[in-house]
Amino acid sequence: MRYALQFLPGWTASAIATSTCICRAYNGGSGLNLILSWRRKMVRHIFYLALLATLVLSDSAAAQQPRQARPGSDGVHTDPELRRPIPMHHSVWIEDLTWMEVRDKIHAGMTTAIIPTGGIEQNGPFLTTDKHNVILQATGEAIAKKLGNALIVPIVAYVPEGPVNEIEYPGTLSVSVDTFKRLLADISESLRSQGFRNIILIGDSGGNQQAMADLATELSEQWHGSETQIHHIPEYYNWPDRQQWLRDRGIKEEIQPGWEGLHDEYSATSIIMNIDPEKVRMEQRLEEDLFTIHGVNLAPADETIAIGKELIDWIATVTVNAINESVD
DSSP: OHHHHTTHHHHHHHHHHHHHHHHHHSOSHHHHHHHHHHHHHHHHHHHHHHHHHHHHHHHHHHHHSOOOOOOOTTSOOOOTTOOOOSOOOOOSBGGGSOHHHHHHHHHTTOOEEEEEEOOBOOOTTTSOTTHHHHHHHHHHHHHHHHHSSEEEOOOBOOOOOSOTTOOOSTTOBOOOHHHHHHHHHHHHHHHHHHTOOEEEEEESSGGGHHHHHHHHHHHHHHTTTOSOEEEEOGGGGOHHHHHHHHHTTTOOOOOOSSGGGSSOOHHHHHHHTTTOGGGGTHHHHHHTTOOEETTEEOOSHHHHHHHHHHHHHHHHHHHHHHHHHHHO
């Protein structure tokens, strides 16, 4: 095609000149009309051929140009190597960072990603349904900062809470174990493709530990030989050890019958009060003289918050030690 096209301009001129000579030879009569009609058709065909040649040559030239990143739907340049134009924002939460900041943190060695799983469920008359997620805001950040090379993905709030069509308490949201595992698997694959080398699964509820452990085993087999490893860290949620930690500090809960025992306890309340006291309805409970849990007085609030802060640090230390042992 390219060989033929290079002769097209000369051939076009020759054809037009020949038709002109023939027209002059036939000076009148039907022969002249026939020749003129033939000439018009010839010129039209030549025009189409020339247009086709122009398009082919334009496509060929474009193909030889170096490829450039395409703009996104908003017109912003999307070159993945584009230099970050502003100073780095320092946060361990991926959702608080721009994509350039995440990229540069990975390049700087922050190649551990933490996937925290929480839940939306009933937690008694005082704690909000996002109890586990709020706790993870505190503990997850403390863990990442202690590790020093980790970023945290947004908290996975949807976890198995029982059959989805048998929810007893309004506000509880549940997914199947299969959906839960597939969601975590897709998140993990996304992180692996971006250059994260250690993916950490932690969960703030006992019921979901087995599903995370099973997923870690399955992905480890699939990723055999890969640079990326996945680790489930059950030490994060060691309930007996947490209760012993509290008892060592003189905080001895006694599970009370009735509504006070509905999925609420001192460790959760003390941690959440470090984030937002309204999440435990502190003011309302003080007004109603209900600022206690399992026989333990939560007042003064400053002391409970201080205990919660120590507990956050202890959980982070235990978890980081377990992560380092698993990674090594």
